Amino acid sequence: MNLHEFYYDLPEELIAQEPLKNRDESRLMILNRLTGEIKHDIFKNIISYLNPNDVLVLNDTKVIPARLIGVREDTGGKIEFVLLKRLSSDEWEILVKPGRRAKIGSKFIFGNGELKAEVISNTDVGGRIVRFSYEGIFEEVLDKLGEMPVPPYIKKKLEDKNMYQTVYAKHEGSAAAPTAGLHFTNKLLDDIRKYGVKTVFVTLHVGLGTFRPVKEEVIEKHKMHSEFYTVTEEAAQAINTARESGGRIISVGTTSTRTLETVADENGIIHAGSGWTDIFIYPGYKYKAIDGIITNFHLPESTLIMMISAFAGKENVMNAYKTAIDNKYRFYSFGDAMLII
Structure with missing residues (x-):
């Protein structure tokens, strides 16, 4: 397929620059993937x-303050x-800007020297492998010096970094938030459970490779960056029991x-495990594992809009996006949501 089949033109004013004060008051589009029918609602009514x-x-997954600003030594x-x-404990794969300052052997200082880094190799996707040195516990140093790596299309500084975390974030390791989950409050999740819907947690540490x-005109040539996932026996059993x-x-x-499509077999049975996925x-x-998706509105020509198109049909999805623009929905990480069923 051609990359440009997934292009749409988005007015800049529809890119949400900050989260809503009340997470569950974002708008919700409901898309019937079989008929293409569209309804409009508020997220708190998803039940x-x-x-x-x-x-x-x-x-x-929990987003770590993965953005570090420092100087070359x-x-x-x-x-x-x-x-x-x-x-490893002290070695990380990173993105670096500007790359010309990060040749192998280059050394960098962050904060008042609490954290130092040396570039030890390059990656095949333009990144670097660095080795950090510090006193104490790395996570504590990072929490002090790091910033939330909000996407570049968000120009406004995030006042409360917890607004870029889901309320159920638990396992640290992501460079970006799983943003569809940002709409849930603890109360909404409690109400959903009381209604008889089960909530099951898996973990996938989101890398910016997603x-x-x-850049490939023919999308089949694109290579995904791998990300680490974990699906417990308990989670797999709960999903399989519900399907049965x-x-x-x-x-x-x-x-x-x-994550689910990585661990599902051809019959849709979920198998516990952990590892790296580049699906x-x-x-x-x-699709083998799912019957519906809750998602945000994604960038044009992104792997995310391609994934949604695979589930609901490209024509339905592109029409839904046009409808969202016409109705002035808010787009991207802090934007509105869509339920596809």
Whole structure:
């Protein structure tokens, strides 16, 4: 398929620059993937579209303050690191800007010297492998010096970094939030459970590779960046039991979707496990694990809009996006949501 089939023109004023004060008051579009029918609602009313016995599968990863601003040790030139993947206790794969200042052997200082780094190799996607040195516990140093790595299209500084975390975030390791989950409050989740819907948690640590622009004209040539996932026996059993009893499996976000599709067999049975996934889902892919998706509105020509198009049909999705623009929905990480069933 051609990359430009997934392009749409978005007015800049529709890119949400900050989260709503009340998470669950974002707008909700409901898309019927079989008929293309569209309805409009508010996210807190999502329970109206769920059935007792359904399962919501949520990604409980936690975003780390992965953006570090420092200087090169010898020249004082400013440098920006974004931590992507922990390779060992002190070695990380990172994105770096500007890259010309980060040659192998270059050394950098962050804060007042509490954290130092040396570039030890390059990656095949333009990143670097660095080794950090510090006193004490790395996570505590990072929490002090790091910033939340909000996407570049968000120009406004985030006043409360917890607004870029889901209320159920638990396992640290992501460079970006699983943003479909940002709409849930603890009260809404409690109400959903009381209604008879089960919530199940999986973990996928989101790397920025998920959002890396697709540069191949023929999308099948695009290579995904790998991300680490964990699905427990308890989670797998809960999902499989619900499916056996006629419940629908509804994934919250593209990250939960990728995790489930990685561990599902051809019959849709979920198998516990952990490891690295680089699954790339685009139209033509046959979904095995899910019956619905809750998702935000994604960038044009992104792997995320391709994944959604594979589930609901490209024509339905592109029409839904046009409808969202016409109705002035808010887009991207802090934007409104869509339920596809």
